[in-house]
Amino acid sequence: MAGITRLKGGRVYDPEHGIDGEVRDIYFCDGVIIAAPDQQTRIAREIDLTGKVVMAGAVDIHSHIAGGNVNTSRLITPDLRREHMMSTARRPGKWSARDTGRRYAQMGYTTVVEPAVLPSNALHAHMEMADIPIIDTAGLAVLGSDDFLLRLLRDKRGQQAVDDYVAWTLDATRCLGLKVINAGGASAFKFNARSLQLDEEVPYYGVSSRAILNALQMAVCKLNVPHPLHVHCNNLGLPGNVATTLATIEAANGLPMHLTHIQFHSYSDEGKHGFCSGAARIAEAINAASNITADVGQVLFGQTVTISGDVMRQYNARAVASPSKWVVSDIESEGGGGVIPYAYKGANFINTLQWAIGLELFLLVDDPWRIFFTTDSPNGAPFTRYPELVHLLMDADYRMSVLSSLNPEAAELSLLKDIKREYSLYDLAITTRAAAARSMGLTDRGHLGVGAIADIAVYSPQDDLTKMFARCAWLFKNGEAVVRDGEILSEPKGKMLSLTDFERTGIEQELQKYFDQYFTLKLKHFKVSTFLNSDPVMQRADQRFELSDSNRSHVN
Ligand SMILES: [Zn+2]
Numbered sequence: 001m002a003g004i005t006r007l008k009g010g011r012v013y014d015p016e017h018g019i020d021g022e023v024r025d026i027y028f029c030d031g032v033i034i035a036a037p038d039q040q041t042r043i044a045r046e047i048d049l050t051g052k053v054v055m056a057g058a059v060d061i062h063s064h065i066a067g068g069n070v071n072t073s074r075l076i077t078p079d080l081r082r083e084h085m086m087s088t089a090r091r092p093g094k095w096s097a098r099d100t101g102r103r104y105a106q107m108g109y110t111t112v113v114e115p116a117v118l119p120s121n122a123l124h125a126h127m128e129m130a131d132i133p134i135i136d137t138a139g140l141a142v143l144g145s146d147d148f149l150l151r152l153l154r155d156k157r158g159q160q161a162v163d164d165y166v167a168w169t170l171d172a173t174r175c176l177g178l179k180v181i182n183a184g185g186a187s188a189f190k191f192n193a194r195s196l197q198l199d200e201e202v203p204y205y206g207v208s209s210r211a212i213l214n215a216l217q218m219a220v221c222k223l224n225v226p227h228p229l230h231v232h233c234n235n236l237g238l239p240g241n242v243a244t245t246l247a248t249i250e251a252a253n254g255l256p257m258h259l260t261h262i263q264f265h266s267y268s269d270e271g272k273h274g275f276c277s278g279a280a281r282i283a284e285a286i287n288a289a290s291n292i293t294a295d296v297g298q299v300l301f302g303q304t305v306t307i308s309g310d311v312m313r314q315y316n317a318r319a320v321a322s323p324s325k326w327v328v329s330d331i332e333s334e335g336g337g338g339v340i341p342y343a344y345k346g347a348n349f350i351n352t353l354q355w356a357i358g359l360e361l362f363l364l365v366d367d368p369w370r371i372f373f374t375t376d377s378p379n380g381a382p383f384t385r386y387p388e389l390v391h392l393l394m395d396a397d398y399r400m401s402v403l404s405s406l407n408p409e410a411a412e413l414s415l416l417k418d419i420k421r422e423y424s425l426y427d428l429a430i431t432t433r434a435a436a437a438r439s440m441g442l443t444d445r446g447h448l449g450v451g452a453i454a455d456i457a458v459y460s461p462q463d464d465l466t467k468m469f470a471r472c473a474w475l476f477k478n479g480e481a482v483v484r485d486g487e488i489l490s491e492p493k494g495k496m497l498s499l500t501d502f503e504r505t506g507i508e509q510e511l512q513k514y515f516d517q518y519f520t521l522k523l524k525h526f527k528v529s530t531f532l533n534s535d536p537v538m539q540r541a542d543q544r545f546e547l548s549d550s551n552r553s554h555v556n
Contacts, residue, residue: 003044004037005479010049010458013429014056016447017437020403020426026054028454035450049458051235052473055429057110057455059436059446062230062260062295063377064130065100066114067139068127069337072327073378077305078086079323086409097510101491105483108457110471111437111445111497112137115230115260116309117181119146120332120521122173122528126496127281127537132346133491134482135353136543136548138440138498140230141175142309144187144212145437146443148514150205154188159218166219167502168511174498174528175431176440176545177227181262181309182234183212186335189312196312198247209234210251221255224547226441228256228293233265236313240269242278249285258439261297261376263358275412279357281365286371295372298358298389299351300381303343307379314338332519344381344474352410354380355404362393363421368430372439388467392424394465443543446463454479465485495541 006024012019027034027043037043064070074095104112114131117125129137143149143166147354152161166178184202185193191203198210219231237243245265250258261263268278272425286292303322308314311328318326321340330336344351349413358380365371377383392399396419403411411417423431437446444453458474471486482490508523515523524530531538 002030002039002479003244004034005045005047005052006043007456007458008046008048008050010052010054011424012448014318014448015426015430015434017449019448020140026448026456028456028476028479031454031480033448033450033452033454038151038517045050047474051461053425053459053461054448055108055457055459056433056446056448056452056459057475057477058108058432059111059440059442060104060109060374060383061113061436061440062115062297062374063112063383064114064116064307064379064522065137066097066128067117068121068329068331069116069309069333069339070128072329072337072339073305073307076325076327076339077323097128097131098133098491099234101532102488102495105134105475105477106471106486106490106546107386107469108459108475110455110457110475110477111136111138111442113137113176116181116337117141117173117175117468118145118309118331118336119169119173120334120484120519120526122175123525123531126174126528129496130493131354131542132494134477134494135424136495136497138176138496139173140177140227140333141169141173142179142181143169143216144180144183147187147333147518149212150184150187150202150207150509152210153207153215154205159215159222160226161507162215163219163222164505164507164511166216166508167223170225170499171225172527172529174496176498177225177230178215178216179230179232180213181232181311182236182336183216184211185209185234185310185312186330188469189315189555191332194312194316198234198244198251213248213251214253217252217255217257224549225499226545226548227439228258230258230260232260232308236264236308236310236327237267237317239267239275242268242281245278246283246285252289252291254291259292259294260551261374261379262294263299263354263361263380264376266357266361269399271413273349275353275416277353277357277360278456279360279364280415283361286365287367292305293370295374295376296361297376297380298359298362299344299354300375300385300388301346301355302385303380304342304381305339305341307337309335309337311336311338314340326512328430332521346406351406352407353414355406356410356414356416359392359416360419361397362423363419364415368423368427369435369438371431371545372436373428373431387466390428390469391465394428396420396422398465441548442543493540495543497543497545500544
């Protein structure tokens, strides 16, 4: 037993407990935060944090860190991975599992969710995540373009069959939640559709995108999955898609729904160039709909690579690939992915508006508990750029100075020049910690209350907020000091986070037959649990979270 550690005198930001910059001591022991012990109890270690900012370890709910598409990106962009993806001003980095963990830890992150685990790829995704040090990781399983689900809907097998299949999938893939990508789009693409509207039917199955969305959302609610259905809307990136996004918010029917990388879905087709911001309309709709949460998917300028399960969108965007190469793939008729390198440029009209739209959404959605901090890494920008985004949100003068250096026509159109709001440290702790953890049902983190794991980030205040958040002063992971003054001290294995067992149903027998008939992969090899205890790469702590009826209550 390591004994009790006392973090003394830091300014604490813990929104889950309403603590906004109070000077407080925090105690932890055996990796868990404890109440202040009495005077007689021996304190094994004391660290003076006077003048420092103290928050829970940050939680990223949407960052592509592992799995097939990430590896395809590495494969086709070896020239990018060194210079652009993981490097910081101070040093180069590799786009490797190891540097993913190290770079996140340096910024004070302790939990990251890979948001697009294709079920037949789940084993690979988990093996790769097991190789990422320090941070705990989880995945969201993708359904919606998979043949099995579309058959269930086509054959009108009823909501119960969908619920059983979703439960079985979350269990087999050991994921923390469910994602749908342009519902049905990857399937429609294979029948030569090049766009799919919410009320359009997926060819062959005769099932609309809306029906897929509604069935999956209902399943997530009925199964008590804590995180609402994670929705990548139809028509990503297209001018005028604001109408689709508003229709999707309507389609949620008041049930919980999370809209991901909403910046890419907030484009209006008005104006001289047929492209302008729809952020005000989206923010207004989110403000009015308490069942909706969103993450932004902020764009920052520079070279990156876009990774998406939206094969339809990626195929349509192949002409803008820079460098000029792209991959679109399909796996086991489940959907697949598209990978397109891309460089966002400040001189470019559209890129400038994309940058502005993301910030407008952050600043126009009133409630920081419902708008989360993401760049859809690496789609809008690699996660290594987060400190710059913090700076843009917290400092209006800095924001204006960057805006004035961008495409002047787009800058003139942007609403940003009239928005004075700045995020406080408390707001930042909400969007990057408390709200993110709460949304995922990760009750033991995102806050600093008694019983929480001792994942604690400490920052040294600096005028340059980019610098302040690039390298934390301390990071404790389960009470172990893993970063000091931005340097990695140790690289413990992170945990795999998933949901508790679902009730067993008979659907596995039907799936066994289906796999035997159609899949190249055997069902037992599809199930991640087959390998959890036998494969040395996979061996790491496995933490399963309780289901919660917070979503189900809306269904009844
Ligand atoms: Zn994404």
